[in-house]
Amino acid sequence: MDIYIKEQKGYASQIGHLVSQINYARKTTLDSIEGCTQEELDGLLSSDGNTIGALLLHMAAVEKGFQIEFFDGRNPNEVEMEEWGAAYGLGARGRKEIVGHPLSFYIERLHRVRQKTLTVLADKPDEWLYEECRWDGYPSNHYFIWFHVMEDEINHRGQIRLIRKALQQERKREA
């Protein structure tokens, strides 16, 4: 395994740096869920928490939302709101609607959304990263937006590690 932050083949120089970061983050996400059981994907540590499955789908939903906003320059339509709304918002709706999917479902969603991001980034020049945009109402740039997609993923990967370990220990205590 080589671990570098640097230019990446097929991308503009600065975009390659970003891609090497998001690729590394994704690898650690996939490592964190390797062999996850159905019980682990659907298990709650507390009645108002989020499941690992919901957090995984949330990662894909956040990325999908930013694609719609910053690649397509529009708001999500009704079909997209229906498909991704529960995962985007998490909480009660996520707990109710995101349940029973096998691990492969989440991995496929993450992969499919990410492929789109990488395809679009491959066509962008570095200047695009520095273009001004609004994030959550604040003045920002495209570089921050895609940094933030990764940053949100890492945040939730940390939670997934904690939840999975705690669920496994609960199970051991019950055995």
Place this chain on the structure above:
Amino acid sequence: MDIYIKEQKGYASQIGHLVSQINYARKTTLDSIEGCTQEELDGLLSSDGNTIGALLLHMAAVEKGFQIEFFDGRNPNEVEMEEWGAAYGLGARGRKEIVGHPLSFYIERLHRVRQKTLTVLADKPDEWLYEECRWDGYPSNHYFIWFHVMEDEINHRGQIRLIRKALQQERKREA
């Protein structure tokens, strides 16, 4: 609030990009612990988990460890092992030794260690980021090392958010 990933005054171009990322990550860490009570800093969700206090000191310990390894080019000495060992390793020793500190203690440690990182980074040329080094035995570069410091912080910030919310909800249920 302006949120950009871009060059930063006082740093070489590429190092500035990294600094804007680590500064943003740190801001979100400080936001996540604003007003944290002693009970929240020392509370455990499960007997084998980590406290918010231990996770905060861990962030500083990881950064301190990388400073020693990659800025100073040496191994930690006995005094440093004694001061930072519990926070670096977390687990049982962390639960035993890291307890009872006020929030200001953790913030001061985080700040002190970070100031050293920023001071050293301000003197480095961009080429230094691409110098080869070993990370956990793997071929890597300095860029990855300091990206990883941030990535580990974000991972634990995600856990802190989860732990704090769960502790607050436990307390509400008990009230």
